[in-house]
Structures are given as C-alpha cells and as structure tokens.
Amino acid sequence: MLATSTKFGLAVFLGLVCCAATGAQSVDPSMLLNPPADSWPTHHGDYSGQRHSKLSQITPANVHQITLAWAFQTNQTQDIKASPILVNGVIFITTPDNLWAIDARNARQLWKYTYPKNTGFHIGHRGVAVYRDSVIMTTPDAHLLALDARDGSVKWNTVMADSKRGYWSSNAPLLIRNHVIAGISGDFDNLPGVLKSFDPDTGKVQWTFNSTPPAGTPGSISGGATGGQMWMTGTYDPSLNLLYVGTGNPTPVLNGAARPGDNRWTCSIVALNPDTGKLAWGFQPSPHDTHDWDAVEVPILVDAVFEGAQRKLLLQASRNGYFFVLDRTDGKSLLTAPFAAVNWSTGTDREGRPIPNPDKEPHRDGRLVAPYEGGGTNYRSPSFDPASGLLVVSAVDGFGLYFFKQEHGAYGWAGADYDVWAKSFLRAIDYKTGKVRWSHEIGEGATAGVLTTDAGLAFTGDAAGSALALRTSDGTTLWHSKIGRMANSPISYQLDGRQYILMAAGSSLYAWTLPLGPETSAAKP
Amino acid sequence: MRTLGIVALLLAAPPEFAQQGPAGRGGPAPGQSPASQRPPATTVPQSYSASQIQAGESRFVSECGFCHGRDAQGGESGPDLTRSSLVAEDVRGDKIGPVILSGRPDKGMPALALPAADVAAMVAFIHDEKSKAESAAGGRRSVDLSDLETGNVEAGKRYFSGDGGCIKCHMLSGSFATSFATVGARFQGLALLQRMLNPSRGPRAGPSLPAVTITLASGQKVTGKLAYRDEFTITLIDSDGWTRSWPAAEVKIESEDPLQAHFEQLGRYTDEEIHDVFVFLQTLR
Numbered sequence: 001m002l003a004t005s006t007k008f009g010l011a012v013f014l015g016l017v018c019c020a021a022t023g024a025q026s027v028d029p030s031m032l033l034n035p036p037a038d039s040w041p042t043h044h045g046d047y048s049g050q051r052h053s054k055l056s057q058i059t060p061a062n063v064h065q066i067t068l069a070w071a072f073q074t075n076q077t078q079d080i081k082a083s084p085i086l087v088n089g090v091i092f093i094t095t096p097d098n099l100w101a102i103d104a105r106n107a108r109q110l111w112k113y114t115y116p117k118n119t120g121f122h123i124g125h126r127g128v129a130v131y132r133d134s135v136i137m138t139t140p141d142a143h144l145l146a147l148d149a150r151d152g153s154v155k156w157n158t159v160m161a162d163s164k165r166g167y168w169s170s171n172a173p174l175l176i177r178n179h180v181i182a183g184i185s186g187d188f189d190n191l192p193g194v195l196k197s198f199d200p201d202t203g204k205v206q207w208t209f210n211s212t213p214p215a216g217t218p219g220s221i222s223g224g225a226t227g228g229q230m231w232m233t234g235t236y237d238p239s240l241n242l243l244y245v246g247t248g249n250p251t252p253v254l255n256g257a258a259r260p261g262d263n264r265w266t267c268s269i270v271a272l273n274p275d276t277g278k279l280a281w282g283f284q285p286s287p288h289d290t291h292d293w294d295a296v297e298v299p300i301l302v303d304a305v306f307e308g309a310q311r312k313l314l315l316q317a318s319r320n321g322y323f324f325v326l327d328r329t330d331g332k333s334l335l336t337a338p339f340a341a342v343n344w345s346t347g348t349d350r351e352g353r354p355i356p357n358p359d360k361e362p363h364r365d366g367r368l369v370a371p372y373e374g375g376g377t378n379y380r381s382p383s384f385d386p387a388s389g390l391l392v393v394s395a396v397d398g399f400g401l402y403f404f405k406q407e408h409g410a411y412g413w414a415g416a417d418y419d420v421w422a423k424s425f426l427r428a429i430d431y432k433t434g435k436v437r438w439s440h441e442i443g444e445g446a447t448a449g450v451l452t453t454d455a456g457l458a459f460t461g462d463a464a465g466s467a468l469a470l471r472t473s474d475g476t477t478l479w480h481s482k483i484g485r486m487a488n489s490p491i492s493y494q495l496d497g498r499q500y501i502l503m504a505a506g507s508s509l510y511a512w513t514l515p516l517g518p519e520t521s522a523a524k525p
Numbered sequence: 526m527r528t529l530g531i532v533a534l535l536l537a538a539p540p541e542f543a544q545q546g547p548a549g550r551g552g553p554a555p556g557q558s559p560a561s562q563r564p565p566a567t568t569v570p571q572s573y574s575a576s577q578i579q580a581g582e583s584r585f586v587s588e589c590g591f592c593h594g595r596d597a598q599g600g601e602s603g604p605d606l607t608r609s610s611l612v613a614e615d616v617r618g619d620k621i622g623p624v625i626l627s628g629r630p631d632k633g634m635p636a637l638a639l640p641a642a643d644v645a646a647m648v649a650f651i652h653d654e655k656s657k658a659e660s661a662a663g664g665r666r667s668v669d670l671s672d673l674e675t676g677n678v679e680a681g682k683r684y685f686s687g688d689g690g691c692i693k694c695h696m697l698s699g700s701f702a703t704s705f706a707t708v709g710a711r712f713q714g715l716a717l718l719q720r721m722l723n724p725s726r727g728p729r730a731g732p733s734l735p736a737v738t739i740t741l742a743s744g745q746k747v748t749g750k751l752a753y754r755d756e757f758t759i760t761l762i763d764s765d766g767w768t769r770s771w772p773a774a775e776v777k778i779e780s781e782d783p784l785q786a787h788f789e790q791l792g793r794y795t796d797e798e799i800h801d802v803f804v805f806l807q808t809l810r
Binding site: 119 | 582583586587588590591592594595599600601602628633635636637638666667668672673674675715718719722723755756757788791792794796799800
C-alpha cells in the first residue's frame, strides 16, 4: 500500500531534513515496499504494477493549466521507450546502449554512460533498476551492468545469455531485496525462455527459471515448444513472497504442428518464489499460441472485493485480446472477457482459458484473425485506478492474415503474416465485470502507456502525437499537447511541493507541472 | 458521450494516410505483392568486399534486424528487403541510403544518424543478402498464388451479390464498373487478397483522398480533399491546392469513409467466404 497524502507530506518533510543533514541516501531495497512521493524507484512505480500515483495536486479542474517545467533532449534519433526512474532527485533514463542521469530540478545532465557497440537488437530499452548506490541495466547483447549511480562508472558487467545464439535484452530489471531479476528476449530462434536472478552487489547468478526446456528435451511439458521469453518487468506480492511474470510466445512461432499440446509455460503468467526461482503456479492465457501473442503484459496486483469477498487479485489485459482476473494466491481464474476484437476462440475452458479455434491457426491459404500480430494490447503499460475500479489500457482492434505451410519450416518465425486493418483505443475495463466502461479512439497505431492519479486523471498519448489527460471516470479529454508520439508510459512524482508528470515523446523527455501559485507552494504539498 | 462522438468522427478518416505516398515511387509496382512472386532482379549488378559485408551485417542486425530480420528477409513487423524493388533498383546506396538516414517515421521506421561508412556497409550487406535470396529456392515468408486459390467461384459470386452486400457499391455493370470489372487483371495473388480486405493497404493504383465538406462557425462551407484528421484538428487540401486546418471542435464535418463497409466486413467474413470472393474477383479481368 502507498501512503496517504498526509504521510506523503511528512515523508517529503523528513526527506528534506535528512538530505540537508547527510546528503542523498543510497537506495535501500525496502524503499520499494513503500515508495515516497518524491521518487519513482522501480519500473512500474511500485511492486503492484498498477502504475497509479496517489498524488492529487494536478486535478481535472486545473490540468488545463499545466505548463512545461523543462524538456530534456538526448539529441539522438532513437525514441525514448523507457520508464524514467527517479531517486534522490536524480532521473535515470535509457535508450539501447545509453543511460543518462539527469538532475530532476533542472534537467541538467549529471553524467552519461554509453555501452560499446554490439550486435544485439537495438529495438528499444525499458529502463533501469536502482539498488543502494548502483543503477542496473540490461544491454542489447544480453549483458547486465551495474553502474555507480553517482558518476556512471561500471561496477560489474555480467553475461545473462549468449547473444550469438539469438538472445537480446531490452528489459527493465526488478529488484526484490537482494535479488535483481532480469528477463531476456529471443523468439527469432528456437531458444528456451530464460529469467535470471543476480546478486546486485556482485552480479553473480542466484537462480535461473526456464519457461521452456532446451529444444529437443524429451518428455517435456512444453510439447517440443521453445520460447516463452520473459521480456517485460514483473510484479511482486511481499505478503505471499511471490514474483509474477508474463511469458512470451512459443517457437517456432506460426508453425503449431511442430509443437502439439498447450506448450506450457509459453504465453503464461507464472508465479515464482523470488528467492529460489521455483514455480508456485502458472496460468496460460493462450494455450498453444500460433499468432505471436505473448502474455508478457503487466500482471497487475490488486487487493479488492470480487463477487462479495475481499480477494488478492491479479489482472492482465493480454495481447490475445482477453482480460483475465485471477486469484493470485493460487492462479485460479475468476473472470475471462474480451476487451478488443477477437475471433480466434471457440469459448472458454474450465480453467478460464480461451479455447483456440484450429481453423484460425495459420494456414496455407491464409486465415483472417483478430487480433493481428501486434495484439489487442502489448508492452504499453496499463494503469489501474483503485477509486473507480477501472483498468485503463491501450487497446487495438486489428485484423491480420496468417499463413503457414510446410515449406516455411519449423525454425524461428516459420510462417508469414500480414496486417490488414487496425484502429487503436484507450479502453477502461471494469475489473469486476470485464465490461468496457468507455472507449476513446486514439487513431491508427498505439505506442504509449497510461498513468492514472488519485485526482481522477489518466495521462497517455495518441497516435497523432498528442499527449492527453483524460478524466478517468468517462474518458473525456481535459488537456492535450502535441509534443510528438509518446513511446513510453508516463510517471508522476512530487518535488519541492509541486507534482510533476514526466513523459517521453521522440527522443525528448517532458516534465509538466502547475504554474507557481497557491496550489504549488511547498507549504501545501 | 463525447468520446463516442470522437469514435464516429475518426472513423471518417481513412487509414491510408499512414501509407507512404503513391506506389511506384520505389515501392512495388501496382498489382504486385513482393511476397507472392520471385524477388525482382537487381538492375545493376554490384560487388562488395567480404569485410564490408561483414561490417554491414553487425550494424544491420543491431539497428534493423528486429523489424527486417537478421537476414533482411523480414522480421517482426518490417518487410522482406530482398524482395523490395527499391533494393533491386539501388546502386551503391543511392536509394537505400536516404531511407536509412531519413527513416519512414509514418511507418514506424526511425531515422538513423549513421556515418557514411556504416551506411555503405549496411548497403553492402543488404545487396549480399539479396543475392543469396535470389539463388535460394522458395522463400521463408512466401505466399504463392496457388496457395490462395481454395475458394469456389460460384459461391463467391453469390456472396458478392447476396449476403456480402459488395454489390451495393461495386456494381458489375454501369459507369463505376469500368475499373472494378478488371480488378482481377490489375491485382494478383496476395495483393488482390489484401486489397479486397482493405483497399487502402497494399499496393495502390494511386493516391485517392476522399472529398469532405465542412461548415465553419460563420456558416461558410468549404469542400476539399481530407488530408488529415485527429481528435483536435481537421485538414483539407482546397481546390487551389493549399493545405487548410481548423480545430475539429469548431467546425461541422460531413464526410463518409467510402471504405467503411470493407472494415465492417472484416468482423463478418468467414475464411471460406473470403476465399470464395477472392477466386471470384480473379475472374474479373
């Protein structure tokens, strides 16, 4: 649980006293259990994955007044896709191979680190983890680095996986106590899915979890499938001591005949013990996937009433177009409902899993399938608003043509698919019913995640390059600014008595806040 | 509710504005789909040193490999470059180089600010992969014309005139029929199938911006070609060729996307009906 606004005021006050007296503190892992208002210390903001801020200085009534406090330009061509991380008044932001440390007060660059040229895919980078005086980042060639957060010098550099075999990484690691947990990508090749935990002080491997066994392992539960890469940052429930991570599609990707059965644990949500990497339970949103629909989307942890009883819930709006509610103590399904155009399932099985229609598997003559390959949603972070019970998610109604014939083989992609048509929306799903409460069209193409706040605002961006603030309860636009296409998920924090909304468009970072005035004085945080 | 109004209005904006210019400017020739035929032959044979190709491979894989594939034959979202006519017509980077340096931002391809030597090395690698693909049989992501011909012509004709409702717009005789009556001659294979499902995707005969009329607050009406539309702005190209924009909330917009019926049909088609209509369209030549 996050603190109330009163506690926030106190935390800010204490923070000022402590820092004036002793300087910035190294980041203790326990900080992530209850992040102070002047921080965004982990990818999702906290362990729940809700990407919801308790701050409420910027409201539906005054959001039209927000103004640019500063912009930070990387002066590079690569888009910023990372979630910024803020601790000790320092913002850490990344693109592949690059990490900037920026003064949150004025956007001055404190230092920059550039990783040597390498051949891993430079498709995007999702940000860093912080641990004591270290900032920890993955690299395109599947290394994990720890840098000194104060000056950017390298503390250790370890190999997560062999990039020559086709592994790469864009992952923002998750810190849980003395474990830094990092995921790897690699579905261009038939490779087993790998998640690893490292000692944040030394970079030594603590455990490895394989979602699928190495190719050719006899008698495996994956049915011969490889893949199931865990390339998105997971979530964590301290009371159950369980780490929740989504796994990616099986390989070969479009050739389902080569890997009969459900292909566990691909396209799954897995619950792991973060101390050992041992599987507690798994749930499979897409059994026997043949459409590249990773189930890596954020597994959001919510404690709330469901069908009359207080429950420990896990919510996921999955790439396959379905929204799932699970009991996160045991992974049992509570609700399955579509939130985007879907035509690939014949119904729901007893475990709450959509049943794939074999006629919608890729075929020699082509099959028209919804969602298309990009999915009903994807890596774009959704946001859960506790007050309204709405999960606000960047959704796509899309259709694609899927082909597979024996000549396409059984290695890597093994098939062909072509997007036919798509339209993008921001959709608000009622977690209790799975019904879409409102749908706000954002054009063709979707790249931005969502941040909701306690004031009842949802911040995101549309396909035309406008940053948006919507009223969370009904999706009405209250503010917009055409800063360019947003490719990350916004964050919020409070510094010196002012709430900031931080978002990236293109290769720049923008910090929005209310103009100085009675609402923004430090005396009234 | 206002958001529903936005949905209705935005549906009026055809998605083709996300497409890159008219086909033929480096793109595949009208009627051809890169995936359904042999790669176009390189027009001017070129040779590159092994070291330059190798240097190009490492740059290409890291910057381009995710979308275009490590072998340039197509990846997660980008096209197969070995079947690109732009690559076939390129001579030592004169066509590929500008695309690398400028990107295609409207299609999601970022510009890459790379030194000339890196661009040249990438060009060498792409040409080398293209020669390899030309000598290899089949294609990793190929779709052949014969793969698609599983439908029934008579059933397709019945669907076209009956349940599908296609005939409401596509009369098979009369003045509009003149171009549609030869659609099977102008498009083949995957290109015909893609165009049938979404006429604004795939190879296009030419740009066609729909006409739209808006009424300003003053009551004045302006008619032009719809050039752009988002939640906040509408842009027309007027009869003099000037681009004019208004805040969308301050004008009344009358337009109807002529392709709307195609998009609605995507949720109704069975795969059998799609293939029946496809083979029926092949007979229109």
